[in-house]
Amino acid sequence: MSAELLKALRDVVGREHVLHKPEDLLVYELDGTIDRSLPDAVVFPGNTEEVQGVVRACNALDVPVTPRGAGTGLSGGAVPTRQGVVLATARMRRILDVDPVERTATVEPGVANIRLSEIAAEHGLFYAPDPSSQKACTIGGNVAENAGGPHCLALGVTTNHVIGMEVVTASGEVEWLGSHGPEPTGYDLRGLFIGSEGTLGIATKVVVRLVPVPETVVTLLAIFDDVDSASETVSAVIGAGLVPAALEMMDTVTLQAAEAGLRCGYPPDAGAVLLIELDGIEEVVRGQVTQARAACNEHGATEIRTATEPAERELLWKGRKGAIGALGRIAPNYYLLDGVVPRSKLVETMGEVARIGEGYGFPVANVFHAGDGNLHPCLLFDEREEGATARVLEAGAEIMRVCVEAGGALTGEHGVGFEKNRFMAWLYSEEDLENMRRVRGVFGNEGAFNPCKVLPEGTGCGEMAHQKGALAAAGPDAYV
Amino acid sequence: MTGWPLIEDAPDTADLAKCVHCGLCVNACPTYAITGLEVESPRGRIHLARAVAEDRIPLTEAVQGHWELCLQCRACEAVCPSGVPYGRIMERARAQLDAAPPAKGWQRRLRRFALRNVVARPPVLAAMLTPVRWFARSPLRGLVRAAGVLRLIGPLGRLEAQLGRPGRPFRPRDAAGEGEVALFTGCVMGELFGDVHRASMRVLERSGADVFAPRGQGCCGALSAHDGDLEQARRLARANIAAFEASGAEAIVVNSAGCGAAMKEYGELLAEDTEFAERAEAVAARVVDFSEYLAGRDLPAGRLGARVAYQDACHLAHAQGISAEPRALLDAVEGCELVETEGADMCCGAAGIYSLIQPAMSGELRARKADQFREHQPDVIVTANPGCQMQYEAAVREAGIEARVLHLAEALDEALTSD
Numbered sequence A: 001m002s003a004e005l006l007k008a009l010r011d012v013v014g015r016e017h018v019l020h021k022p023e024d025l026l027v028y029e030l031d032g033t034i035d036r037s038l039p040d041a042v043v044f045p046g047n048t049e050e051v052q053g054v055v056r057a058c059n060a061l062d063v064p065v066t067p068r069g070a071g072t073g074l075s076g077g078a079v080p081t082r083q084g085v086v087l088a089t090a091r092m093r094r095i096l097d098v099d100p101v102e103r104t105a106t107v108e109p110g111v112a113n114i115r116l117s118e119i120a121a122e123h124g125l126f127y128a129p130d131p132s133s134q135k136a137c138t139i140g141g142n143v144a145e146n147a148g149g150p151h152c153l154a155l156g157v158t159t160n161h162v163i164g165m166e167v168v169t170a171s172g173e174v175e176w177l178g179s180h181g182p183e184p185t186g187y188d189l190r191g192l193f194i195g196s197e198g199t200l201g202i203a204t205k206v207v208v209r210l211v212p213v214p215e216t217v218v219t220l221l222a223i224f225d226d227v228d229s230a231s232e233t234v235s236a237v238i239g240a241g242l243v244p245a246a247l248e249m250m251d252t253v254t255l256q257a258a259e260a261g262l263r264c265g266y267p268p269d270a271g272a273v274l275l276i277e278l279d280g281i282e283e284v285v286r287g288q289v290t291q292a293r294a295a296c297n298e299h300g301a302t303e304i305r306t307a308t309e310p311a312e313r314e315l316l317w318k319g320r321k322g323a324i325g326a327l328g329r330i331a332p333n334y335y336l337l338d339g340v341v342p343r344s345k346l347v348e349t350m351g352e353v354a355r356i357g358e359g360y361g362f363p364v365a366n367v368f369h370a371g372d373g374n375l376h377p378c379l380l381f382d383e384r385e386e387g388a389t390a391r392v393l394e395a396g397a398e399i400m401r402v403c404v405e406a407g408g409a410l411t412g413e414h415g416v417g418f419e420k421n422r423f424m425a426w427l428y429s430e431e432d433l434e435n436m437r438r439v440r441g442v443f444g445n446e447g448a449f450n451p452c453k454v455l456p457e458g459t460g461c462g463e464m465a466h467q468k469g470a471l472a473a474a475g476p477d478a479y480v
Numbered sequence B: 001m002t003g004w005p006l007i008e009d010a011p012d013t014a015d016l017a018k019c020v021h022c023g024l025c026v027n028a029c030p031t032y033a034i035t036g037l038e039v040e041s042p043r044g045r046i047h048l049a050r051a052v053a054e055d056r057i058p059l060t061e062a063v064q065g066h067w068e069l070c071l072q073c074r075a076c077e078a079v080c081p082s083g084v085p086y087g088r089i090m091e092r093a094r095a096q097l098d099a100a101p102p103a104k105g106w107q108r109r110l111r112r113f114a115l116r117n118v119v120a121r122p123p124v125l126a127a128m129l130t131p132v133r134w135f136a137r138s139p140l141r142g143l144v145r146a147a148g149v150l151r152l153i154g155p156l157g158r159l160e161a162q163l164g165r166p167g168r169p170f171r172p173r174d175a176a177g178e179g180e181v182a183l184f185t186g187c188v189m190g191e192l193f194g195d196v197h198r199a200s201m202r203v204l205e206r207s208g209a210d211v212f213a214p215r216g217q218g219c220c221g222a223l224s225a226h227d228g229d230l231e232q233a234r235r236l237a238r239a240n241i242a243a244f245e246a247s248g249a250e251a252i253v254v255n256s257a258g259c260g261a262a263m264k265e266y267g268e269l270l271a272e273d274t275e276f277a278e279r280a281e282a283v284a285a286r287v288v289d290f291s292e293y294l295a296g297r298d299l300p301a302g303r304l305g306a307r308v309a310y311q312d313a314c315h316l317a318h319a320q321g322i323s324a325e326p327r328a329l330l331d332a333v334e335g336c337e338l339v340e341t342e343g344a345d346m347c348c349g350a351a352g353i354y355s356l357i358q359p360a361m362s363g364e365l366r367a368r369k370a371d372q373f374r375e376h377q378p379d380v381i382v383t384a385n386p387g388c389q390m391q392y393e394a395a396v397r398e399a400g401i402e403a404r405v406l407h408l409a410e411a412l413d414e415a416l417t418s419d
Helices: A003-013 A022-029 A048-060 A113-121 A139-145 A189-193 A227-239 A252-262 A282-298 A310-329 A343-360 A388-405 A421-427 A430-443 A465-474 B013-017 B030-035 B042-053 B061-068 B075-079 B086-099 B105-119 B122-137 B139-147 B154-162 B188-192 B194-206 B222-226 B230-247 B257-264 B277-285 B290-295 B324-331 B359-376 B386-399 B408-417
Strands: A041-043 A065-068 A085-088 A095-099 A104-107 A162-169 A174-178 A201-209 A216-224 A246-251 A272-280 A303-307 A333-336 A364-368 A377-381 B181-184 B251-254 B287-289 B303-310 B334-338 B380-383 B404-407
Touching (some): A048 A162, A216 A227, A246 A310, A421 A430, B042 B061, B061 B086, B075 B086, B154 B386, B181 B194, B251 B290, B290 B408, B303 B324, B359 B386, B404 B408
Parallel strands (some): A041 A085, A065 A085
Antiparallel strands (some): A095 A104, A246 A364
């Protein structure tokens, strides 16, 4: 790294808030998934002005900037693909305001997602989007990825719960997007920014909506012999007009890993389970539970367990939220995918996923938000085996292709990131992509701020050999 | 190809491979909470260990520094979905430092010497700590404190601040077969926390246990293991295994969380030892924590009119998974109002000898506890480990409140005797 850059960064944030020794940088080369790239420096601004100062200093020296929350992302969003500076929000963890009357909270981007519900609890409120990594992941990262979670089926994802934000744009301007209260008029720039995967700028203050803790919550654990019956039940539940708070599926591989690691009372021999959570006013919930149980029974549930006590429910959710990490117990690595298909195509797509995994010789574990057709197949592999990483990426690309061809999308909640930027051409024409590039250009320089993410062929991103292979294996890149 | 200088006690490749770098551990880590640096988080430290193992980076002083700042509280293990045995990885990573270019050579050597030749030798330890006990109870202490003399010698001043009012020592003298339930007495615990042992004996007896303190037992070896001196830890483990086998005890009750966690893992520590592996497993299986033992027995309710803040000992809550039992025991006491303080399950910064080696980080963590005590104003702070007890003595003084610091056994004993 140039002495000039180091000095510029230290001038902005102070000497102790810049990391540049190789040992200190190492962990910042990765997030929760496969892509890796070492930064030249990691910088920890303490407030909006310092964020702005860092962005401007990097722009002036033409150094790429990659924002980072807790590094739990699953599409390489926080990986500094073109090296340069990682801008970490770890020092910006203040709760600025909690307003129980307006039901909002204003926080800095480095605040952990779970913290919002903790501080809201004393007012009988909570923050709805609950990614499985919620104990670690930050609200800034949630904004970037438009994070979802099991409980987003009824209540919506991050964009439905963030009212406004102060941001530092990629070009280094401080702007307020959205509002503190009612819907603003004009273009919804807030909506544009949320889910932009840290390519348009970095949120420095976030106003979130808090919602009341429901009066009654019931969690059902329905056990099935196979994934097909569980999938059919999902359609039946939704078809019956129910909108559960959460509707999650886990297959047998996942159940075994979760049970081994987290001892949450799952049946490890079952072919699949559904977690169905119903909440609201007691009388209404009671009726919904009856309906949901009927749907499960009709589609071959072998057993339905009901959890009403908070401790019992927490245990069931602990298993679900730790399920992906628990796969580390049965394989050294996993490649976690994130695709969406229409619910009507669930059974068919699951079959295709299994076929692809088998073809490549990778066991597949499935755990996903069944209610909204958001699949998370996990391919199990060992990166120490020669060529395994390249092959698992190829298999992943094929699965993404299947999702797209089923009329679905490349991501439900993890983002496109670097991981899937080249697959964008399956969904969008060159003209569409060019329009997106122009939007990105309004906020700043595409090549400099979280480069190589979301849009394909960013300047100077290069192309990793394994990605080429993955594309070739998945088929032509004409859009479908 | 590997960069570990000591292959024999190197972190196991399979252990390291278990980490899928999901990052769910970072917020559970006290040093990450304080610094905000991922390199001071479990994922960061494991990633460094992998890089050394794969010979990607040398075992530099900076790498050693990141490992040495770890408290080994194992809060990360408790939240890790993947089951990474982080404590074991860190002990073995530290074992490597013996053969690496020394970052703090003399300090490490001094520490080793003290752990091997003082702590692990009951007569030497007794000779060293008798004057400490005397000083702690003498009027001289007040004078010294007022004059601020010890503050001039950093580590001594910190130790003084942590010192309670130690009673008579408690040394294990019972012959084999004199009871069914053995009390583990440890090293420093027996010398400076004799009152806790006596209270434990009384409470266990009230629960109907036939309890005794068999001779021949000694330091559990946890401090040495955490310091990476696995050879010494194994030596101490073998001595304890032999002593407890000979004692004929059915259960071994441990009232120090750090010792209990280490002893429950004797089987792992001696897995490669053909003579001791099975015997270690058998003895480890008989080890129970004080609160764990009592949870399954009938104890009179007792009475203690106080606001009590229970603070988890890391090696009880995270390493042994015991956090409900001590609270339930306190909750059953009449007049005992349990106060949950924020971060009750986060490390207090004592962490064995950590508070002496890393005073700055230890102080930050202690200050967090002090803030909570100031806010909640408990009458009594209860914990389940001697090191934590000492740290809370200092935290209470820092908070400027009047609270007493008690071991769970002392609190229950008090409740039962005032009954």
